[in-house]
Amino acid sequence: MRVLGLMSGTSADGVDAVLVSLKGRPGRPRWRILASAHTPYPAALRERLVAVGQGVPLDAEALLHLAEELTEHQALAARACDPDGRAELVGCHGQTLWHRPPEGERRGASWQLLQGPLLAELLGTPVVFDFRSIDLALGGHGAPLVPATDAALLGRIGGWRALLNLGGIANLTLLPPPAGPDRKAPVLGWDCGPANTLLDLAVARFSGGRLSFDADGAWARQGRIDEARLQQWLREPFFQAAPPKSTGRELFGAADLERRLAELGDGVEPADVLATLTAFSAAVVGQDLARPPRPRPLELLVAGGGARNGFLMEQLRRRCHGTAVLPLASQGIADDQREALAFALLAWWRRRGHRGSLPSVTGARRAAVLGVMALPPPSGG
Ligand SMILES: Nc1ncnc2c1ncn2[C@@H]1O[C@H](COP(=O)(O)OP(=O)(O)OP(=O)(O)O)[C@@H](O)[C@H]1O
Numbered sequence: 099m100r101v102l103g104l105m106s107g108t109s110a111d112g113v114d115a116v117l118v119s120l121k122g123r124p125g126r127p128r129w130r131i132l133a134s135a136h137t138p139y140p141a142a143l144r145e146r147l148v149a150v151g152q153g154v155p156l157d158a159e160a161l162l163h164l165a166e167e168l169t170e171h172q173a174l175a176a177r178a179c180d181p182d183g184r185a186e187l188v189g190c191h192g193q194t195l196w197h198r199p200p201e202g203e204r205r206g207a208s209w210q211l212l213q214g215p216l217l218a219e220l221l222g223t224p225v226v227f228d229f230r231s232i233d234l235a236l237g238g239h240g241a242p243l244v245p246a247t248d249a250a251l252l253g254r255i256g257g258w259r260a261l262l263n264l265g266g267i268a269n270l271t272l273l274p275p276p277a278g279p280d281r282k283a284p285v286l287g288w289d290c291g292p293a294n295t296l297l298d299l300a301v302a303r304f305s306g307g308r309l310s311f312d313a314d315g316a317w318a319r320q321g322r323i324d325e326a327r328l329q330q331w332l333r334e335p336f337f338q339a340a341p342p343k344s345t346g347r348e349l350f351g352a353a354d355l356e357r358r359l360a361e362l363g364d365g366v367e368p369a370d371v372l373a374t375l376t377a378f379s380a381a382v383v384g385q386d387l388a389r390p391p392r393p394r395p396l397e398l399l400v401a402g403g404g405a406r407n408g409f410l411m412e413q414l415r416r417r418c419h420g421t422a423v424l425p426l427a428s429q430g431i432a433d434d435q436r437e438a439l440a441f442a443l444l445a446w447w448r449r450r451g452h453r454g455s456l457p458s459v460t461g462a463r464r465a466a467v468l469g470v471m472a473l474p475p476p477s478g479g
């Protein structure tokens with residue numbers, strides 16, 4: 099089946115689309131990427147999405163208009179990747195506006211903005227969306243969801259294999275080895291903390307809004323890392339907490355950046371702030387990978403926009419001792435394809451009735467078939 103995956107993440111830089119052929123067993127499909135495309139958000143749309151995600155109030159009429167505009171942009175991204183309408187099914191993540199992890203007895207909740215039925219009508223194709231809700235209803239975090247798709251799409255190696263997403267938020271997948279004492283261990287995964295959310299906010303601030311990210315980490319590379327402060331940040335509760343754990347801009351957004359800037363001290367040079375924040379994103383991953391009881395993974399495959407940040411990748415190599423740090427692109431999946439590919443697979447699993455969630459990752463009471471399916475109205479109806 100030809101399935102189109104659409105993913106727009108917490109950095110809200112735009113929509114990644116992948117058209118993929120999926121065949122065979124749901125748990126271990128044969129897959130081939132047929133096309134991919136990135137469609138950036140118009141600046142005005144991105145600004146409103148980030149503002150709402152940072153807690154800026156918006157009235158119901160404006161929220162409804164935002165949902166409609168976002169849905170129309172998802173359709174644009176779908177057409178950019180699949181102009182001939184070859185997709186037989188679409189999986190669309192939507193745009194996360196707010197994520198509340200479960201806390202104690204209180205279940206979690208998460209809102210991915212999208213008008214699924216409108217997208218199905220615009221594309222004339224069945225659309226699967228709202229992937230996180232059933233896992234949250236079952237007491238899970240509803241995130242991260244890619245560890246399940248990583249396990250299905252990628253093979254195992256002689257030891258633990260890790261995958262890292264360096265998007266707005268960093269999240270890890272750990273795939274156990276096919277043999278040895280850990281061979282029956284469950285697939286693991288969790289959100290590590292900020293990858294680029296704080297960095298992007300700092301770059302926009304220091305550049306007066308002219309820049310939205312630190313290309314290749316060139317600005318940060320000029321600065322000096324405040325290692326003592328970074329080590330102190332690593333001891334914060336979120337980073338010390340055991341999985342299951344998920345997060346977002348709610349914890350690592352503008353308010354958090356303000357606090358960290360204050361702790362770095364007045365008058366600190368922008369390059370030194372960016373150097374420290376970049377090293378901090380890497381150090382969080384290094385600390386997570388070193389945490390017992392698992393042995394360090396043999397390799398760490400990196401995806402997400404942060405894989406294009408040379409300074410961040412250098413810090414990762416320095417702080418993930420004994421692990422080979424490679425771009426996921428070395429496995430034939432480009433850094434902006436991995437998450438869109440994941441949502442194409444999740445949509446295909448929904449169509450196949452395959453339970454695509456991993457309670458070993460999200461903490462849900464049980465696995466479930468993820469997503470709600472919207473069918474286009476019959477033509478001439
Ligand atoms: N050339 C580059 N150099 C440095 N950083 C880059 C580059 N290109 C993209 N980035 C970073 O990658 C980020 C976008 O990455 P990506 O699209 O993977 O995030 P996302 O999917 O929106 O987030 P998440 O995975 O948390 O939902 C940008 O906000 C920017 O910080």
Ligand SMILES: CC(=O)N[C@H]1[C@@H]2OC[C@@H](O2)[C@@H](O)[C@@H]1O[C@H](C)C(=O)O
Nearest residue numbers: 108194197241242243244267269437
């Ligand atoms: C609520 C939400 O959108 N979470 C995102 C975010 O971005 C990265 C990380 O936090 C991950 O947990 C998740 O997305 C990916 C696609 C996931 O669910 O695996």
